[in-house]
Amino acid sequence: MKTSADLDSSLYQRLDDYIESVKEKPGILINVLHKAQEIFGYLPDEVLEYVAEKLDVPVSKVFGVVTFYNFFSRKPKGKYQIKICLGTACYVKGGDKVFERFLEELEVEPEEPTKDGLFSVHPVRCLGACSMAPVVLVGEKDFYGRLTPNDVPSLIKKYREG
Ligand code: FES
Numbered sequence: 001m002k003t004s005a006d007l008d009s010s011l012y013q014r015l016d017d018y019i020e021s022v023k024e025k026p027g028i029l030i031n032v033l034h035k036a037q038e039i040f041g042y043l044p045d046e047v048l049e050y051v052a053e054k055l056d057v058p059v060s061k062v063f064g065v066v067t068f069y070n071f072f073s074r075k076p077k078g079k080y081q082i083k084i085c086l087g088t089a090c091y092v093k094g095g096d097k098v099f100e101r102f103l104e105e106l107e108v109e110p111e112e113p114t115k116d117g118l119f120s121v122h123p124v125r126c127l128g129a130c131s132m133a134p135v136v137l138v139g140e141k142d143f144y145g146r147l148t149p150n151d152v153p154s155l156i157k158k159y160r161e162g
Contacts, residue, residue: 011039012050019054029055029065033072042073078113078120080159083137087126094148095134099123101149105156118160 018035022028032055036047043066052059066072084090084099102121106114113120129135132145136155144155 007040007044007046014039015047015050016054019051023055029057029062030069033062033066037072042076044074044076048074075111076113076117076120077111077122078118080119080138081122082119083122083124083127085125085127085129085133085135085137086123087130089126089130090134093133093146097149098134098136098147098152101152102156105152119156 015032015036018039019028019032022031025031029051032051033043036051037043040047048062048066049059052062066074082102084095084102086095086099099121103110106119106121108114108119108121110121110123124137127135127137127143129143129145132143134145134147136144136147138144138155138159144151147155
């Protein structure tokens with residue numbers, strides 16, 4: 001299978017090692033896809049084709065599984081994933097305007113990484129912190145509450161400057 005020059009061959013080697021270690025086990029497709037996402041950061045088409053070939057399953061089945069489960073992502077994400085809650089409590093307190101401001105400031109479409117790969121912006125459902133609405137989560141644990149669109153530039157700057 002031909003692989004793209006964009007994806008490091010050592011990453012494929014790690015995936016091969018994993019497949020080798022689990023290939024005797026039944027029902028390993030989802031585990032292998034999880035591992036592939038952990039290694040590559042997302043699941044581009046060529047990786048899905050590679051997995052199909054390695055496991056000897058139809059490509060359509062692999063694409064079907066990835067499409068079915070929303071924890072799989074077929075697009076690259078930014079280093080900092082900005083999740084903006086658009087659940088009811090956040091929406092009525094202006095979450096949609098905060099969301100729009102992030103897109104505008106970063107000049108991106110939802111779910112797409114910025115050109116420098118630093119950020120991607122994701123609309124999400126209730127983050128379980130409605131009393132702080134509107135809520136934004138950066139990465140896995142940086143919560144920000146009661147944000148206004150005017151807070152967005154300084155928040156971005158904070159992460160840009162590391
Ligand atoms: S609706 Fe946004 S945290 Fe609950």
